[in-house]
Amino acid sequence: MTDARTLMTKYCDGDPASFRELYALLAPRLLGYLMRMTRDRTTAEDLLQQTFAKVHRARGAYVRGADPAPWIFAIAHRTFLDDRRRARRGAMLTDHGDLPEVAAALSGEPADVAAARAEIDIAATRAALAALDSLPAPQREAVFLTKLDGRSVAEAAEIAGTTPGAMKVRAHRGYVALRRLLGGAP
Amino acid sequence: MTIPPIAAELEQELARLSPVTTRRPVRQALLAGAVSLVYAAIVLAVIAVRRELADLPRLWLVLYLGAWLAGFAVPVWFALVPRPGGMLPRWRLAGAIAAVSAVGFVVAGLLVPRSAAASLHLGLDYAHQCLSLGLVTAIVPVVLGTLLLRGAAPVGSRVTAAALGAAGGSLGGFVLHLHCPIADGIHVGLVHGAVVAVAALLAAALVPRALRP
Numbered sequence: 078m079t080d081a082r083t084l085m086t087k088y089c090d091g092d093p094a095s096f097r098e099l100y101a102l103l104a105p106r107l108l109g110y111l112m113r114m115t116r117d118r119t120t121a122e123d124l125l126q127q128t129f130a131k132v133h134r135a136r137g138a139y140v141r142g143a144d145p146a147p148w149i150f151a152i153a154h155r156t157f158l159d160d161r162r163r164a165r166r167g168a169m170l171t172d173h174g175d176l177p178e179v180a181a182a183l184s185g186e187p188a189d190v191a192a193a194r195a196e197i198d199i200a201a202t203r204a205a206l207a208a209l210d211s212l213p214a215p216q217r218e219a220v221f222l223t224k225l226d227g228r229s230v231a232e233a234a235e236i237a238g239t240t241p242g243a244m245k246v247r248a249h250r251g252y253v254a255l256r257r258l259l260g261g262a263p
Numbered sequence: 264m265t266i267p268p269i270a271a272e273l274e275q276e277l278a279r280l281s282p283v284t285t286r287r288p289v290r291q292a293l294l295a296g297a298v299s300l301v302y303a304a305i306v307l308a309v310i311a312v313r314r315e316l317a318d319l320p321r322l323w324l325v326l327y328l329g330a331w332l333a334g335f336a337v338p339v340w341f342a343l344v345p346r347p348g349g350m351l352p353r354w355r356l357a358g359a360i361a362a363v364s365a366v367g368f369v370v371a372g373l374l375v376p377r378s379a380a381a382s383l384h385l386g387l388d389y390a391h392q393c394l395s396l397g398l399v400t401a402i403v404p405v406v407l408g409t410l411l412l413r414g415a416a417p418v419g420s421r422v423t424a425a426a427l428g429a430a431g432g433s434l435g436g437f438v439l440h441l442h443c444p445i446a447d448g449i450h451v452g453l454v455h456g457a458v459v460a461v462a463a464l465l466a467a468a469l470v471p472r473a474l475r476p
Contacts, residue, residue, distance in 0.1 A: 091282035097269065104266045126270040133273060135414025135476035137283040143350040148417065151351060152476050155417040235351055238418025 085145040089136050100129060103146060106226055107153050113221045114157045116210050124160055128153040147228075150236040154218070161214075208258035216251035223248045288344040291411045295339055299404040299431075303438050306400050313444040318379030330371070331440060334364035334433030334459065338426040339404065343411060352412065354419030354426065361429030365460040368436055372452025382446035390454045393439055397458030398465070400438045401431030405466050409473050420471035428466025432459035
């Protein structure tokens with residue numbers, strides 16, 4: 078398979094087939110990343126589409142010869158943050174001063190989230206992924222990028238917009254928490 | 264893992280896909296530097312060079328002007344030129360250099376003022392004019408840097424913007440240093456030096472959205 082650099086270059090030169098190949102190459106990893114971040118496949122798919130729409134609009138920012146993956150992952154990261162910010166704003170008080178009512182499942186989580194999770198999260202039945210889901214977002218992201226997506230600490234830091242030192246700390250805390258959740262020694 | 268198909272809107276745009284000019288960072292940095300310097304020279308030509316410039320200590324003047332230019336060029340370089348093989352701005356480095364220059368020019372102005380016989384000693388008088396002039400000079404580097412970097416900084420955009428602002432502010436300080444005859448340390452430090460910090464803060468507040476895809 079052609080690498081991301083070549084595909085991105087051809088895509089910028091006006092070849093739509095290269096965009097489709099780039100999508101096929103990167104979308105699985107991006108979707109995995111976004112699913113780990115959002116814990117919801119529907120939201121992750123939506124953010125994936127938003128990410129590629131942004132890539133398309135900003136493709137002129139590509140530097141020929143550069144690996145576009147960190148840039149595209151950073152766009153996914155930013156898209157996730159913006160979505161989370163919007164969701165938080167949506168959860169603010171209503172005009173009557175009440176918190177908006179959210180239907181809840183027996184587990185206590187919102188019904189729509191619970192339904193979506195039950196429907197799609199087959200992979201999360203595995204204990205490790207379930208434990209990963211329960212980590213705070215920065216730690217979850219650090220573990221995903223450095224362990225599941227195989228990125229270096231420097232690349233992961235670049236994607237998350239933080240320092241390599243902070244990324245190391247997040248990843249370490251994530252590993253410790255995972256070990257505790259999975260019943261291992263601290 | 265099943266991947267969703269490409270969204271219909273995006274497919275429509277792909278159907279009429281045309282080639283785009285991609286970013287050439289080194290060329291862009293040189294362009295931003297050259298255009299900004301020409302603009303600074305025009306500003307200086309309009310407002311005139313300080314009358315006692317030739318009487319100022321030569322070494323001090325050269326070092327100070329060199330520092331202003333470095334405060335402009337280095338953050339612009341790191342904001343616009345990614346590391347080899349990458350495409351994200353080196354925003355941490357640019358931001359750190361911008362922070363050092365924002366503090367450094369205030370401290371240097373306060374600690375190492377030099378004057379000539381014809382220099383003025385008016386303290387903070389005309390502070391508003393100097394600040395305005397410095398910020399007007401900063402506009403072109405900031406706007407140009409923003410245009411060249413648009414869409415390239417999904418993360419670190421606020422720090423990148425601040426670095427561009429500080430770079431523009433340093434160019435403003437450079438122009439002020441050649442124009443303003445007020446030689447008090449408090450004026451050079453707190454007014455000329457402050458241009459860097461104010462320009463960085465304004466850019467950090469106004470620019471980031473334009474840098475994100």
